[in-house]
Amino acid sequence: EVQLVESGGGLVQPGGSLRLSCAVSGFTVSSNYMSWVRQAPGKGLEWVSVIYSGGNTYYADSVKGRFIISRDNSKNTLYLQMNSLRAEDTAVYYCAAGDYGSGSFANWGQGTLVSVSS
Amino acid sequence: QAVLTQPPSVSGAPGQRVTISCTGSSSNIGAGYDVHWYQQLPGTAPKLLIFANNNRPSGVPDRVSGSKSGTSASLAITGLQAEDEADYYCQSYDSSLSGYVFGAGTKVTVL
Numbered sequence: 001e002v003q004l005v006e007s008g009g010g011l012v013q014p015g016g017s018l019r020l021s022c023a024v025s026g027f028t029v030s031s032n033y034m035s036w037v038r039q040a041p042g043k044g045l046e047w048v049s050v051i052y053s054g055g056n057t058y059y060a061d062s063v064k065g066r067f068i069i070s071r072d073n074s075k076n077t078l079y080l081q082m083n084s085l086r087a088e089d090t091a092v093y094y095c096a097a098g099d100y101g102s103g104s105f106a107n108w109g110q111g112t113l114v115s116v117s118s
Numbered sequence: 119q120a121v122l123t124q125p126p127s128v129s130g131a132p133g134q135r136v137t138i139s140c141t142g143s144s145s146n147i148g149a150g151y152d153v154h155w156y157q158q159l160p161g162t163a164p165k166l167l168i169f170a171n172n173n174r175p176s177g178v179p180d181r182v183s184g185s186k187s188g189t190s191a192s193l194a195i196t197g198l199q200a201e202d203e204a205d206y207y208c209q210s211y212d213s214s215l216s217g218y219v220f221g222a223g224t225k226v227t228v229l
Binding site for chain 1: 120151152154156158162164165166169170173175205207209211215216217218219220221222223
């Protein structure tokens with residue numbers, strides 16, 4: 001059974017840092033492309049970042065230069081290092097597993113809430 | 119502002135048919151990239167509903183269908199049921215952004 005379990009969310013002050021984790025079971029994190037998608041309170045889904053199986057990474061303009069996506073193959077875990085956090089980064093952050101066959105995000109975690117406030 | 123345009127809301131009575139449009143541009147849907155649809159029930163994570171324009175994952179009923187033409191796509195739900203009340207999002211890839219894009223979401227209300 002495929003499972004994605006996020007952790008690491010919480011309350012952080014503007015300018016602070018936080019690292020999110022997404023523990024994966026049921027497939028190998030390095031064999032799929034993996035993304036972070038966020039949802040601000042009462043708003044829609046916003047794609048944040050992707051890491052492909054070959055290791056290439058891409059970011060939304062809104063987080064470029066501040067966020068870093070990575071993975072640890074030995075732990076089968078995806079990460080999102082978030083630096084210089086702003087109030088507008090407040091959201092539920094979901095990790096999502098891409099499927100190369102369909103091109104869709106076939107599996108999602110339950111999400112972890114990040115609140116940026118003083 | 120979302121790259122893909124969806125109507126904010128649609129509604130229908132039980133048993134009726136509703137459709138949700140998703141309009142993109144020449145750098146995403148119009149460039150040939152597939153469109154995928156997700157259903158998000160209140161307080162839960164999104165769930166894949168339609169992949170690659172018109173394919174249903176296992177477990178999704180055949181009263182849900184998708185289509186794509188030109189720079190647009192649409193999702194149709196026939197035989198509307200109370201359990202269909204949710205937010206629906208379209209998603210594609212955008213070559214000019216080198217990333218994935220979502221619509222702003224459409225809230226389906228069953229009257």
